[in-house]
Amino acid sequence: MKKTEKTTYSLDFMRRLLKGWSSRLGFILLALIILLCLFGPFLSPYGVNDIDLQNMYTGPCMAHWFGCDAMGRDILTRLLYGGRYSLLLGLSSALLAAVLGIIFGVVAGYFGGKIEAFIMRFMDIWSALPGMLLCIMISAFMGAGFFATVIALTVGNIPGGVRMTRGQVLAERKKEYIEAAESINGSKMAIMFRHLLPNVVQPMIIITTMSIGSMITMAASLSYIGLGIQPPTPEWGAMLADGRVYIRNYPFLITFPGLAIALTVLALNLLGDGLRDALDPKLRD
Amino acid sequence: MSEKFLEVKDLRVVYTQNRKTVQAVNGISIRLERGRTLGLVGETGAGKTTIAKAIMRILPDIAAKITGGEIWLDGVDILKLPPDEMMNVRGEKVAMIFQDPMTALNPLMTVGDQILEVIRLHDDCDKKAGMDRAGDMLELVGIPRERYAEYPHQFSGGMKQRVVIAMALACDPELLLADEPTTALDVTIQAQVLDLIRELKEKYNTSMILITHDLGVVAQTCDDVAVIYAGKIVEFGKKEDIFDHPAHPYTIGLFGSLPGMAVGEKRLHSISGLPPDPTALPEGCAFWPRCPHAVEACKGKIPTRKIRGVHFCQCVKEKEELQEVYSHGRS
């Protein structure tokens, strides 16, 4: 019985999510991009790092749909590989930032007092440095590489999540079900994570979906200015950094990687908008 | 009896949302004479507020549409008025008191300025005189005029409702639409606010439509009562008719669910079932799925039965049967 209730709820949710054309477009686009990045490389006749000096700077043609770069590597193949990096980077840092943001936010909001004051003052200091600047510095501090970049992106984006979760908790903890849980002597941990968490997590889902997109962009910016993921790794931002020297003569080197980022982020944002409309009861009726 | 002042003929309003159509008001006709008070009674979602907003023509443009009917106010069909002339009617000739005083006031404007706004819209006066009038209005509803420059958040709920009332009465409207003016208030404040409305109404000989689901309020305030179910008037009559000789099974159900109204009752009756889904109203009488006396004929065309004088009822049962139903409902 309970199971069916749950499935109808999620069915209903999916229906609401995919009601609008924009979120449907976002969903399809994202699914397509993910599938392409997962399986696309197997379909490509070229290897990701196959250097082909015959085909240096070859423009888009039948053999190389998106052209070849300065070392004759097939750009489409590299884009498909790079998508794995970009998507994984975005996803893991957005999730990590969300989890940390929720933990600190719930703790601050629920306990209040000194703990809250400490966490929030710390967040104030943190966010006095805008996200991207912090990312740049942490990235310099941590060095290049996938893991280091994830940390840099995560650290730069925690305060927003903490603030929002705390706000939610403050609004939610005044409600009676929390009082009820407290009145039957529920443990603090249980109240925080069993009762509060599910009720404050929804807006976080929306924010996180959108922040995957902004993380991908930030990761690309980092690579572009020479930090984060470095060439020859085919991350999209790194490919842009690779190609920018040739902007005058071979503009396709920067067009396609940028387009890939833009489309991915667009899909995520459309989906995020749809999620907001589907989850936000205020806008439902 | 004086001339009829407001006449609503066969009003129909439709809401559209996500390509679903909701029949909110389903052919309602109302007559109101000057100085009298009509109570619109019914459950939440029966379409009472929609009627009032249709008379004001302040239904949300995108979602709602008046699909039929006429609204004659003082000899003019206001549904045919051009928008700019309608603006002169609103606030001056017809004013509305809103349900929730907590949200009906702009939180960023002082209460005085909000009253001033309506005064200066309709009366040709300078700011100084207008502010004076707004101060008078505050005092009229029992708020010291020194509080003119305070903001809504500095007032309690009852006080805010007084401000809303002052705003509605500021231009001496001829017709007052009071949409559950006391629902959001404490019981003790309710009586005060009702007394206030009644007093002011008598002072200015204003006609009023009072929307409520509280029969006690109706008993205190109204001359006539229209019982509304699913966007239709199922029973209409003088207050005494409705209270002493309710005819429609729904009206009887409403009274049965009230403590103290049914004499000698040990327990309250509730109307079984839920209000109908407005997107899919049942054929015929919308009440039949919940009606204890439903018969096959209820799904067909429902006749309007005259009971006595102005007392009307929409039910398939004959007058005598209805009276019997009524006495049955009591026993």
Added chain:
Amino acid sequence: MGRYILKRLMTMIVILVCAAILVFTLMYFVPGDPARLQLGVDIPEAILQAKRHELGIDTPYIVQLGKFLYNAFLRFDFGYSWKYGVSVMEELIVRLPRTLMIGIPAMILNVLIGTVLGIYSAIHEGKWQDSITMVIAMVFVSAPNFWVALMFILLFALKLNWVPAFGIENLQSYLLPIICSALPGIAVNARQARSSMLEVVRADYITTARAKGQKDRVIVRKHMLPNAMMPIITGVAGGLCQLVAGSPVIETVFSIPGVGAYMLSGVNLRDRPVVCGCVVFFALFTSLVILIMDLSYAFLDPRIKAQYAKGR
């Protein structure tokens, strides 16, 4: 109110100092030997030692930190660049106008165009004007800023030759950077302004205003806009901070020797005084924006003003 502002200013200074400590510490523990980075690889230890002494990095962490804080906050001196030996403060003063030449016009465009588009869109909710505006906004919210900049360079500078592609030769060369910096902010603000206007449209007090017989135009100006303003301001402030944070990237794309590019060169060369100077400077700007934002809330909303006056 005055006391509140004073209190906020004090907090701001404390936060700035803490942020400075954070940056300094980060840069202090960045791997690599500054002396070796300046001088090269095959340098005898003695010379390296002398260089370290010259840079003042042979003392313990706490001493260096204290010195940095003292100089930065009491003498407004961030020291000399390790790489170039130029005073960081002087360099900042030279570079600041270039960054502001982009930032201030971008900010103005941001606020004006973004908000107006959002309101326009909200007023035409569901019609084609709304759809087009929102689709365009969505595109510019999604496309990476620096890539849009590259595409604009490609189109307007290299293909059409309307403006120079790189550098700061003349005023026209600021045109593209300004537009590219402003675009994402405009898009974000338009979306924000639209949604907060739409939220306000449904508010009961708007119905009240209509019931008074007020004209639609006046309702928008007098009742809707002030109530929709707070989230819009939040968005604008966020956009400003983004603008600052994005300056290293945008300045790199357009080869503009501004503060952002300076910071980035400092990061790449592990030039601690440069990085700390730039970051403290950016943090000061951000804090001021947030302070102004909070104060304007109080100006707009009597409820918040009452809270402040109580001395929260």
